[in-house]
Amino acid sequence: MSDRIDLYSKDLYINRELSWLRFNHRLLEETKDRSNPLLGRAKFLAICYSNMDEFFMVRISSLILQMDAANIPEMPDYIGANPLMEWILKDVSMLMKTYKREWDRLKKELAANNIQIKEFGELTEPQKEWLSEFFTKKIRFHLTRLALDVSKPFPFVPNNSMNLIVRMKGSYEIVNVPLGRLPRFIEIPSDNAREFIMLEDVIKSFVQLMYPQKVLGAYMFRITKNAEVKVRMDVADPYSEVELAMGARDRGFPVMVMTESHMPHKIIDMLAKEMRFGSRQIYRFMGEVPLSDLWEIAHLDVPELQEKPFIPSIPSDLSEEHDLFKAIRKKDRLLFHPYEPFSTTIRLMEESANDPAVISINIALYRIGKDPSVVNALKTARKNGKSVLVMMELRAKFDEYRNMKWARELTAAGVRVIYGPPDIKVHSKILQVTRIENGEIVRYTHMSSGNYNTSTAKQYGDLAVLTARKELGEDVARLFDSLDSGFGLQYYRYLLVSPTSIKKEILKRIERETEHQKNGKKGYIAIKANGIIDFDVIAAMYRASMAGVKIDLNIRGPCCLRPGVKGVSDNIRVISIVDRFLEHSRIFYFENGGDPEMFMGSSDLMPRNLSLRVEILFPVLDKDMLISIKNNILDIHLSDTVKARELRSDGRYVKIKSNSKFRSQEWFIENKGKWNAR
Secondary structure (H helix, E strand, O other): OHHHOOOOOHHHEOOHHHHHHHHHHHHHHHHHOOOOOHHHHHHHHHHHHHHHHHHHHHHHHHHHHHHHOOOOOOOOOOOOHHHHHHHHHHHHHHHHHHHHHHHHHHHHHHHHOOEEEEOHHHOOHHHHHHHHHHHHHHHHHHOEEEEOOOOOOOOOOOOOOEEEEEEEOOEEEEEEEOHHHOOOEEEEOOOOOEEEEEHHHHHHHHHHHHOOOOEEEEEEEEEEEOOOOOOOOOOOOHHHHHHHHHHHHHOOOEEEEEEEOOOOHHHHHHHHHHHOOOHHHEEEEOOOOOOHHHHHHHOOOOHHHOOOOOOOOOOHHHOOOOOHHHHHHHOOEEEEEOOOOOHHHHHHHHHHHHOOOEEEEEEEEOOOOOOOHHHHHHHHHHHOOOEEEEEEOOOOOOOHHHHHHHHHHHHHOOOEEEOOOOOOEEOOOEEEEEEEEOOEEEEEEEEEOOOOOOOHHHOEEEEEEEEOOHHHHHHHHHHHHHHHOOOOOOOOOOOEEEOOOHHHHHHHHHHHHHHHHHOOOOOEEEEEEOOEOOHHHHHHHHHHHHOOOEEEEEEOOOEOEOOOOOOOOOOEEEEEEOOOOEEOOOEEEEOHHHOOEEEEEOOOEOHHHHHOEEEEEEEOOOHHHHHHHHHHHHHHHHOOOOOEEEEOOOOOEEEOOOOOOOOHHHHHHHOOOHHHOO
8 A cells, every 4th residue: 555655745744844843832832831830931931042043043044045046856845945934934923922922921920939120210229320330340341342334344243142233323333242251131239039130221221331422222133143054074173174164154144133123124224234134034022132041040049949859869889889890790771861860971981080990981072061070081081091082073063162172172181082074973972981801801881862961961861871791892992993094884783873874774673563563463663862854764654654553753853754644654653742851862662573672872863863974873782671761761751641742643732631640751750760670
């Protein structure tokens, strides 16, 4: 029957961009959900806007380029650049209105809980005097004045910066505000509630102090630019190449312009002409122009308005008083963050750095964050004479400068830093410690879905395995050798490695489940990932569904697969979970006729992961661990009826109708470590 149905028909696919936007709708649902603590809801609003920024910088910019290009290959989810843009702008307009409405509601609830966002006119005279001094001493010297002179080129306005255009008689100036160095919410002295005022309100109130002539108006605007830049790594100086690319990002073409609603049309027209953006790219806001700076409010230390804290659990034989290497040698160990602490991984690195038996440490780093713990451990290892190899991905989007900083610091400490293949990013999350024990080499390997980042390990749901298995250790050592020598083709006994084998092996296993089902055995697939966009994988799942294979998908973000289509995807169920922690782990489970197989790792089912990155999926070889992950993690997620939303065939995500209320992340907190009791 599948031969008579076009499994690549446009009717069977949800557009990627529209699916991405649906994730932001789900974030806003959490902002509305009064069962979430107040500051937790502020967090979801911050995440929502941060995602919108990335959506415009990456996806909308690509769409604009498509509209100007010819011969764009049509994919199964392709709607057409112009009609798709209309759909997107309509959806974004709805999102922005919802964002504004929820922010207004949050402000009222914050005020009811003694956290007030004030306007300048509402302040007392002593508060205004305090702010005047604060502006003079703490703000003014950070501001950059950019004159608009018809005899000179239009000044450079950085990407995603906050700016004021100041109107005077016969002239205009732009005042650039560096948000990275100034808080968006300024706390002001108060005898009662905690009171804040927005940074732009302060600047507008005192901007006259910066000019001898009379200021007639000051209006905030923000321009988001194309962030898709190409970085060549096959050059002698990759740092300079990355810096050039980051400069190109700042100089990219505008994709979104936000202004205050009362900015005069004359000024908007002037900016549009000089900066070359159209009316469809403008969003006008009554009140504050939204930014992701709501994190400043979300992180306020008000315990009664935050999520109830919990203490991550550590398996007893991985605690400080036990030998970590002995525990890993005994059996493979599962780490489930943030329900178990990332400190175990940091401890492995720190102990390895000081262990005389350790001869080398190899690690692949993608996003490290600000915490220096990982870098310091690697520097200590090198200082102690270990061979240390760091695969540093300088092209990790929006983390390029930070990664360059760490790479330079590691290089200065004598660590050998490599940058991977010139044309594809290295997204694999792998760490290997090599030790000499009784005259033999023993490799301790850490493989994960998450980055070596102490901050995100507290906020993201990720899975990692620690193992001393020789066969897996040899595969990972072979991968590091390959990355160190230009990434040539290699044979891996157990690892699936993209861009060479992950897609092929996943397709093979989907087909195997299809054959099992046809031959009278139960066919079943369960996958947890961040996105599923690859059309060949989706078509294979449609074929499996048509053969009777039951497929459960837990896809956090974009999903192009359309479930519930009669005769095609009746047997496929898709849910998405948005909750306290960002779901980030990847699990691939195949029933395999009663001999189940499971992979975990860094790869999603998206073209960039399968074809344009070095990714790994590693097998769970410990059968007891496999069963425990299936029963106590994967099935728990799939049973969620509180925070899960089910994807319908029309592309909508709906609440799950159930008499029972089951929240997976809450279960993980209450049943800490159950996945290790095997």
